[in-house]
Amino acid sequence: MPYAEPGKTKFQIDLRRHLRDQDICDNLVHLICEIAEASKYVINAVRTGDLGVAGTSNLYGEEQLALDVLSDRIIRKRLIHSGVVCNIASEEMEQIYEVKGNADGLYSVAYDPLDGSSLVDVNLAVGTIVSIYRGCELLQEGRHQVAAIYILYGPRVSMVYSVGNGVHEFTMNHLMEYTLTRENVRMKPMGDIYSPGGLRNKYTPGNESFIRHLEEKGAKLRYSGGFVPDINQVLMKGKGLFMYPALKGSPNGKLRLLFELNPMAFLVENAGGAASNGRCRILDIKPESLDQREPVYIGCNDDVNKAVEFVANG
Numbered sequence: 557m558p559y560a561e562p563g564k565t566k567f568q569i570d571l572r573r574h575l576r577d578q579d580i581c582d583n584l585v586h587l588i589c590e591i592a593e594a595s596k597y598v599i600n601a602v603r604t605g606d607l608g609v610a611g612t613s614n615l616y617g618e619e620q621l622a623l624d625v626l627s628d629r630i631i632r633k634r635l636i637h638s639g640v641v642c643n644i645a646s647e648e649m650e651q652i653y654e655v656k657g658n659a660d661g662l663y664s665v666a667y668d669p670l671d672g673s674s675l676v677d678v679n680l681a682v683g684t685i686v687s688i689y690r691g692c693e694l695l696q697e698g699r700h701q702v703a704a705i706y707i708l709y710g711p712r713v714s715m716v717y718s719v720g721n722g723v724h725e726f727t728m729n730h731l732m733e734y735t736l737t738r739e740n741v742r743m744k745p746m747g748d749i750y751s752p753g754g755l756r757n758k759y760t761p762g763n764e765s766f767i768r769h770l771e772e773k774g775a776k777l778r779y780s781g782g783f784v785p786d787i788n789q790v791l792m793k794g795k796g797l798f799m800y801p802a803l804k805g806s807p808n809g810k811l812r813l814l815f816e817l818n819p820m821a822f823l824v825e826n827a828g829g830a831a832s833n834g835r836c837r838i839l840d841i842k843p844e845s846l847d848q849r850e851p852v853y854i855g856c857n858d859d860v861n862k863a864v865e866f867v868a869n870g
């Protein structure tokens with residue numbers, strides 16, 4: 557557990573100091589701090605950058621916004637120059653970018669540079685999502701991650717990380733430094749918030765029944781259209797569930813396994829929650845491709861189990 561330095565309160569502990577107390581190797585401390593540094597440039601791009609289209613498309617064939625391309629370039633350059641990265645995969649890049657051939661002491665990173673970027677032009681919160689693996693292999697089950705991070709660009713800028721030893725939130729201060737604001741975030745077994753993604757008229761009967769169950773128990777619908785703020789709400793309030801289920805015509809739902817689901821599942825599980833695709837644990841899925849999508853139910857353990865039960869019973 558971090559301790560307050562003389563003259564500093566517990567919550568003035570900066571990110572690098574907290575990471576050093578996590579008993580992880582220096583290269584991983586350095587990598588996570590580099591990602592934090594990159595976020596400061598992404599913030600500037602979000603606040604002042606061009607909101608237009610880039611005239612290109614991403615890994616999924618989706619039209620890219622100028623902000624997608626700029627955020628991706630900022631993070632990629634920082635990772636390349638960190639000196640501790642072997643391979644990089646981005647939601648905005650067609651294929652894996654090899655930085656170094658050997659894996660000794662290095663890490664590979666999968667990231668979504670600006671998830672929810674289409675929300676920026678209506679001034680809603682967006683975020684960066686990062687998943688880190690030891691070595692060169694990125695198509696590993698999510699349970700092999702050594703770290704997961706998201707940065708939430710909202711009314712305040714917060715960074716949430718786990719290296720497998722609890723989930724911790726840092727908030728950016730007026731000097732653009734990240735200082736500890738929540739330590740060892742924990743989720744309750746069950747909650748009263750639900751974030752239902754996707755078109756309801758495309759829900760399968762099991763998912764429709766699950767939504768009715770939630771409404772009958774008085775759960776409150778909270779959905780912004782941004783995965784990072786919606787997950788952050790469930791995680792920080794510790795009570796609720798986000799879902800983006802299989803839909804009629806989209807059996808794998810919408811969200812991306814490598815870039816969105818694995819890092820968020822790692823964080824939520826490290827806070828005592830759960831994440832499933834309706835049939836198995838998200839972190840146990842062996843990715844077959846970079847662009848793999850999966851249905852997702854993620855949040856409080858009992859709520860996720862209930863969702864799986866409804867989906868299984870159709």
Ligand code: AFP
Binds near residue numbers: 670672673675755781
């Ligand atoms: P973009 O990154 O393409 O804006 O999509 C954001 C997202 O993947 C995720 O952040 C949201 O949870 C989800 O899409 C919202 O999807 P719907 O617009 O279909 O609800």
